Amino acid sequence: MKGPGFWSSLVLGGILLTSPLALADDSARRAQVEQLLLEMQMDSMMDTAYTQMEQMILGMQQQFNIKESEKPLFEEFARKSTQIFKQELGWDKLKQPLTDIYVKHYSDKEIADMLAFYSSDTGRSMVAKMPAVMQESMMMTQSLSQGLLPKMEQLQQEFANKLKAHREAHSGE
Structure with a gap:
């Protein structure tokens, strides 16, 4: 019968022997994912999203009651907001x-299947059309949410009032 040291050595040896294989497999898998992200044009999609975000912010001038004389200030705010997002959440940091x-989260087969899709004509078409789909989706969401903001502000105020009343009623506890 072998002692505990034998089993530990056997396990450690097995790990050391299989580690290069796991690292090689992981390296190949990572390279495949990086190729997938390249095929998906994630870097340019991120740039497009930031541009659309800036346009969305600029579109909120009416909600903020921005006067004509304040427009340059608001435009600067929108531009700087976008710059901060690009710096903090740019592709170089997200990749x-x-x-x-x-x-x-994805198996080798799933990654290979996605890579095949995004390398296909249909996948490339989807990537090419995605910025327009995203922009239209954001505009639709923005228009639908215009009624949401006043309701959320009202709900927030009601909650603040109830919380204040509750705390005053239970201040001795």
Whole structure:
């Protein structure tokens, strides 16, 4: 009968022998995911999303009651907001964590299938049309949410009033 040291050595040896294989497999998988993200044109989709976000902010001038004389200030605010998003959530910062997420959640077959799709004519068409779809979706969401903002503000005020009353009633507890 072998002692505990034998089993530990056997397990450690097995890990050391299979680690290069796992790392090679992970490296190949990561490369495949990076190719997938390239085929999906994630970097340019991010740029498009930031441009659309800036346009959406600029479209909110009426909601903020921006006067004509205040427009340059608001435009600067929108531009700087977009710059901050690009700096903090730019593709250079998102690529590796996004790759990690894809590697974690998708199997080799799923990654290969997605890569085949995005390399196909239909996949390329989808990528090419996605900025317009995103823009129209954002505009639709923005128009639908115009009634949402006043309701949410009212709900927030009601909650603040109820919370204040509750705290006053229970201040001795």
